[in-house]
Amino acid sequence: MDYEAVIGLEIHSELKTATKIFCGCATTFGAEQNTHTCPVCLGLPGVLPSVNKKVVEFAIKAGLATNCKINKYSKFDRKNYYYPDLPKNWQTSQYDLPIAYEGHVEIDVDGEKKIIRLTRIHMEEDAGKLVHSGTTIKDSATSNVDYNRTGVPLIEIVSEPDMRSAAEARAYMEKIKSILEYIDVSNCRMEEGNLRADINVSLRPVGSEKLGTRTEMKNINSFKALEDAINYEIDRQAEVLDDGGKIIQETRTWNPEKGITQSMRSKEDAHDYRYMPEPDLPPIVTTEEEIENLRKSLPELPDARRERLTKTFGLSDYDAGIITSSRAMAEYFDEVVAGGADAKLAANWMMSDLSKNLNAENLTIENSPVEAKRLSEMILLIQKGTISGKIAKIVFTEMWKSKDSAEKIVKDKGLIQITDTGAIEKVIDEVIAKNQKAVDDYRGGNKKAVGALVGQVMKLTKGKANPQMVNQLLAKKLDA
Ligand code: ADP
Ligand code: ZN
Ligand code: MG
Numbered sequence: 001m002d003y004e005a006v007i008g009l010e011i012h013s014e015l016k017t018a019t020k021i022f023c024g025c026a027t028t029f030g031a032e033q034n035t036h037t038c039p040v041c042l043g044l045p046g047v048l049p050s051v052n053k054k055v056v057e058f059a060i061k062a063g064l065a066t067n068c069k070i071n072k073y074s075k076f077d078r079k080n081y082y083y084p085d086l087p088k089n090w091q092t093s094q095y096d097l098p099i100a101y102e103g104h105v106e107i108d109v110d111g112e113k114k115i116i117r118l119t120r121i122h123m124e125e126d127a128g129k130l131v132h133s134g135t136t137i138k139d140s141a142t143s144n145v146d147y148n149r150t151g152v153p154l155i156e157i158v159s160e161p162d163m164r165s166a167a168e169a170r171a172y173m174e175k176i177k178s179i180l181e182y183i184d185v186s187n188c189r190m191e192e193g194n195l196r197a198d199i200n201v202s203l204r205p206v207g208s209e210k211l212g213t214r215t216e217m218k219n220i221n222s223f224k225a226l227e228d229a230i231n232y233e234i235d236r237q238a239e240v241l242d243d244g245g246k247i248i249q250e251t252r253t254w255n256p257e258k259g260i261t262q263s264m265r266s267k268e269d270a271h272d273y274r275y276m277p278e279p280d281l282p283p284i285v286t287t288e289e290e291i292e293n294l295r296k297s298l299p300e301l302p303d304a305r306r307e308r309l310t311k312t313f314g315l316s317d318y319d320a321g322i323i324t325s326s327r328a329m330a331e332y333f334d335e336v337v338a339g340g341a342d343a344k345l346a347a348n349w350m351m352s353d354l355s356k357n358l359n360a361e362n363l364t365i366e367n368s369p370v371e372a373k374r375l376s377e378m379i380l381l382i383q384k385g386t387i388s389g390k391i392a393k394i395v396f397t398e399m400w401k402s403k404d405s406a407e408k409i410v411k412d413k414g415l416i417q418i419t420d421t422g423a424i425e426k427v428i429d430e431v432i433a434k435n436q437k438a439v440d441d442y443r444g445g446n447k448k449a450v451g452a453l454v455g456q457v458m459k460l461t462k463g464k465a466n467p468q469m470v471n472q473l474l475a476k477k478l479d480a
Helices: 053-065 166-182 223-242 288-297 302-313 317-323 327-338 343-360 372-384 389-401 406-412 421-434 436-443 447-460 467-479
Strands: 003-014 077-080 090-093 100-109 112-125 129-132 143-146 153-159 195-205 215-220 250-255 260-266
Touching: 003 166, 003 223, 053 100, 053 112, 053 153, 053 166, 053 288, 090 112, 100 166, 112 166, 166 195, 166 223, 166 302, 166 327, 195 223, 215 223, 215 260, 223 250, 223 260, 302 317, 302 327, 302 343, 317 327, 317 343, 327 343, 327 372, 343 372, 343 389, 372 389, 372 406, 389 406, 421 436, 421 447, 421 467, 436 447, 436 467, 447 467
Parallel strands: 215 250
Antiparallel strands: 003 153, 003 195, 077 090, 100 112, 112 153, 129 143, 195 215, 250 260
């Protein structure tokens, strides 16, 4: 049987406010256990929470940036469940009146654009963290709980089940990450868990409109795990269905070591949580004017920026998509171009040598050893003909290792391009004299034989001869 995969994502993103959602405790990551706590986030009896205004502002911004409608009257609700990392035994979240709803973003997979709808965005508090003596709760003699993360603000972004493959789900999550970075409301450090996704996957026969039974994988915090878990789950479900079995609606965990999903527990339905309005917090009322002011404060977003780069600089849609995928990358590009570098050269260098080096050392562009200014200066040297593109690769490698400017490296290492006709001709004469066979081949009609001769000239000049001049002068001599 041929199946179609149906995927919906619930993305949790920690907001980068200085303090927690309902108290004044710091949100900083990595502090000593239980040092960022107070009676409010510990859920002690008799305390009263109050809403951090910044959280509401950030959530509305996220809603506007993803084309959502904003609820001018929104409220908090209690989601009740029992777990040691949740001191109050309810999570303050939002149920029927989330801050934002009915949005959409555009994704692009291999040049195919597609709209993914957002159901809603709501605000909630994060839970604490269990620290096990073993590797999992099951094999641990003791588990401690760290409440530092309790009350850290989150937004949950719920998508419609609009994705049909792991690649689409990844593109969607990348787009959400990119938007949240652009509007500067979250650090989006997936490895620290401040951006993570619950993935819902089901299958249905191709052509069927009815949704199949879904399983849910929680807290996926890397793009690789996201794709691997979805692909594994699609195969697993297909096998169950092909064998005449039924999919059980359940929560499964992704085991990255084994590369499989494993059953964890049967899934709760909303009524199991006994949602109820939060009586300790007033509803959140937002005026049209406040919303419009926040809309005006939004920066240029990834899609708009991408379009601008194609229109202004003639970059391909694909290249512009990569350059604008992160705000830091887009800003780096702007700086390189502002320094006078040709936009296409700038994009090429960023997507090739720069990206390769950053990836190899696991660095982000913010921490690039070669700053935008120095890359720009190096590209200017190529444009002026001081160095060839090939020599530039050597210069770039040197710049990566030192703080020197491209110009200094070129001078110190004697890498200046040879553009002196006489000097190049001298080498050409030498090469022609020593490579009679290639010369005869060329003159006998095999024009490709010139390649070997060009190669020899470049070798003898250590790559410094201007390649266009070498080609021209060689052809002139050989055709004479
Ligand atoms: P819950 O919190 O119970 O998981 P939500 O409504 O918050 O429920 O989230 C459900 C998520 O699962 C949404 O992203 C939705 O698009 C997705 N989803 C719902 N039904 C299916 C299905 N049959 N197959 C795949 N995804 C689904
Ligand atoms: Zn607190
Ligand atoms: Mg869910």
